[in-house]
Amino acid sequence: MLKEKGFFFFSGVPDSTFKPWLEFLVDNNRKILDNLVVCNECEAIALCAGFYLATGKIGVAYMQNSGLGKTVNPITSLCDSDVYSIPILLMIGWRGEPGKIDAPQHKKMGRIMLSLLDTLEIPYSILDPDKKTIIKELRKASEYFKKNTSPYAFIIKKGFFHDYKRDSKQICNYELTREEIINLIMENLNNDEIIISNTGYTSREVYEYREANKKDHFKSFYNIGGMGCASSIGLSIALQKQEKRVIIFDGDGAAIMQMGAFTTIGKHSPTNFVHIIFDNHAHETTGGQPTNSASSNFLQIAIACNYKSGDIIGTKEELLKIIPDIKNKEGPLLYVIQIKISSRSNLKRPEKEPKLYKEELLKYLTES
Numbered sequence: 042m043l044k045e046k047g048f049f050f051f052s053g054v055p056d057s058t059f060k061p062w063l064e065f066l067v068d069n070n071r072k073i074l075d076n077l078v079v080c081n082e083c084e085a086i087a088l089c090a091g092f093y094l095a096t097g098k099i100g101v102a103y104m105q106n107s108g109l110g111k112t113v114n115p116i117t118s119l120c121d122s123d124v125y126s127i128p129i130l131l132m133i134g135w136r137g138e139p140g141k142i143d144a145p146q147h148k149k150m151g152r153i154m155l156s157l158l159d160t161l162e163i164p165y166s167i168l169d170p171d172k173k174t175i176i177k178e179l180r181k182a183s184e185y186f187k188k189n190t191s192p193y194a195f196i197i198k199k200g201f202f203h204d205y206k207r208d209s210k211q212i213c214n215y216e217l218t219r220e221e222i223i224n225l226i227m228e229n230l231n232n233d234e235i236i237i238s239n240t241g242y243t244s245r246e247v248y249e250y251r252e253a254n255k256k257d258h259f260k261s262f263y264n265i266g267g268m269g270c271a272s273s274i275g276l277s278i279a280l281q282k283q284e285k286r287v288i289i290f291d292g293d294g295a296a297i298m299q300m301g302a303f304t305t306i307g308k309h310s311p312t313n314f315v316h317i318i319f320d321n322h323a324h325e326t327t328g329g330q331p332t333n334s335a336s337s338n339f340l341q342i343a344i345a346c347n348y349k350s351g352d353i354i355g356t357k358e359e360l361l362k363i364i365p366d367i368k369n370k371e372g373p374l375l376y377v378i379q380i381k382i383s384s385r386s387n388l389k390r391p392e393k394e395p396k397l398y399k400e401e402l403l404k405y406l407t408e409s
Contacts, residue, residue, distance in 0.1 A: 042172075043101070044074065046179050048130055050092050052077040052085040053103030054298075058134030059197050060328035061205035063103075067330060068208050078333055081269070081298045082108035086115040089129045099186055103132040106154045107147065107266070116161060122191045130182060131163070131194040138198060145395055146240075146266030158194055165194035170201045215379040216356050219319045220246045222378055223290065225357070226317075228254070229364045234286040235406075236261045237275040239295045240268045241326035243319065245388040247290060252389070259401035263391050269299030272306060272316055279311035282406060286313050288367065293320040293334035300342070306373050307347030314373040316343070316351075321380045329382050343375035351375035 043049065051074055055063050070076045079085045082104045089100030104112070109131070120127040137143045137151020150157075158165050164185060166178040182193050223246050227236070238244040244263040251258050262278075264271045272289050279287040296318050306314065318339055323329045340351050351374050354360050363376060391398060 042175060042179055046183050047098055048101050049073075050075045050077075050089070050098065050100040051103060052079050052088045052100060053132070054079065054082050054085065054105065054108050055324045055327040055330040056103070056105035056108075056134035056136070057327045058105065058136060058199050059103065059132070059202055060330075061202040063330050064205045064207040064328065078331055080300065080333065082111045083115050086112050086120065086129065090115075090119060090125070090127045093127050093129070099128045099130055101130045101132055103134075105134045105136055106150045107136065107268075109133055109154065109157065110150060113157075113161065116163070116192060120192055122189070126190040127192075128186050128190045129192045130186075131165075131192055133165075133194055133196050135167075135196050135198050141199070144265065144390065154196075161192075163192050163194050165196055167196040167198070168201060215321070215381045217354075217360070217378065217380050218383045219243065219321075219380050220384065222319070222360060222380065223247055224250055225360060226288075226364065226367065227251075227256070230288075230368060231286075232256065232260070234260065234288050234368075235275075235278060235282070235402075236288050236290060237271045237278070238263055238290040239271045239292045240265050241292065241295075242384045242388060243290050243292060245390060246384075248391045249389055258391075258398055259405045261398070262402055263395070263398060265391070265395060269295045269297075269302075271295065273299065273302045275316075276302070276306050276309065276311065276314060278406070279314040280309060282409075283311065283313055285406075285409075286315065286368065287311070288315045289317060291316060291318045292325075293318060293322065293339075294324045294332040296339065297332055297334060297337065303343055303346040303348070307343070310347060310349070310373055312371045312373075315367050316348070316373060316375045317367075318375070318377045319380050320377050321382045323382055325382055325384060339377045340375055343373075348373045348375045351377070354378045 066076045077088055085102040089102050092100040119125055137147030139152055168178055185193050227250050238247040244265055271291055275287045275289040320334050322332055322335045340353055349372055354376055
């Protein structure tokens with residue numbers, strides 16, 4: 042239906058709200074529809090803008106509503122009718138919908154999303170999973186684009202799409218899982234290191250390790266929101282608390298999303314900073330959609346940005362060898378650990394409100 046209306050170019054960052062559709066998109070890239078995997082939502086907006094400039098056709102930028110906040114700059118300063126007047130169809134997953142149970146990091150954006158679109162003067166349709174309704178809304182969007190060269194949004198609720206199993210499922214034939222690596226590293230640390238963990242499964246696994254082993258939660262920051270920000274949060278703590286070892290547990294998708302942070306880390310070069318990237322070439326939390334890490338070399342990029350050293354790890358034996366360096370070697374260090382896509386379905390989320398964990402960490406760091 043999208044292709045019939047001339048929408049066949051897609052770019053964006055995955056959201057679990059439309060996981061089945063993204064699975065279909067990965068399977069049928071270059072066959073039915075074109076899909077460009079990107080580092081962040083701003084890049085998706087820019088790619089859709091370039092697609093329009095090259096073809097006169099309208100691209101589709103898909104994102105979680107948290108990503109809508111990220112795109113405010115290119116939407117208002119690039120695509121807006123007061124600037125270049127570039128039409129883009131936004132496809133936004135509605136996380137944190139009022140009245141629905143969701144993780145705390147989605148509540149605010151879920152509540153303000155529609156009013157934000159109103160403020161941005163972007164008209165929108167909240168899609169219902171009914172073919173006649175969808176055709177009607179597609180017609181409405183097409184008519185809008187005939188009269189206006191500016192963005193229009195489709196809002197997608199949870200449960201909109203039927204299940205879909207991808208034919209070309211990505212396989213990483215690596216030995217290690219993220220959870221066993223986290224457990225192995227943390228059980229060999231001194232228990233006085235500060236751990237900053239990336240959004241998604243990583244933070245849940247760190248939380249479960251601390252919970253199961255009765256370790257101190259106040260020495261962790263579970264970065265459940267702000268995807269890609271873990272390394273920058275850790276950098277600032279490392280610079281302010283030079284006597285503390287600060288270890289970042291990051292993901293390939295998150296690291297790519299804010300890869301510019303590598304340059305800031307390298308410039309300031311805190312010796313107590315250790316950056317660990319779990320790389321499975323996928324946005325695992327949203328369903329395993331591919332990232333661009335398979336065509337990237339994080340270690341070479343980090344060294345070029347003035348990280349002191351690091352390594353690429355693929356086996357348990359290699360991991361055990363670098364644990365003394367994680368604990369003691371002068372940083373900043375980068376370790377890329379290759380992992381397979383594997384996580385437990387029953388992983389717990391941190392039980393307390395995020396701000397309570399923040400208060401505990403804040404108290405520990407400011408009083409120590």
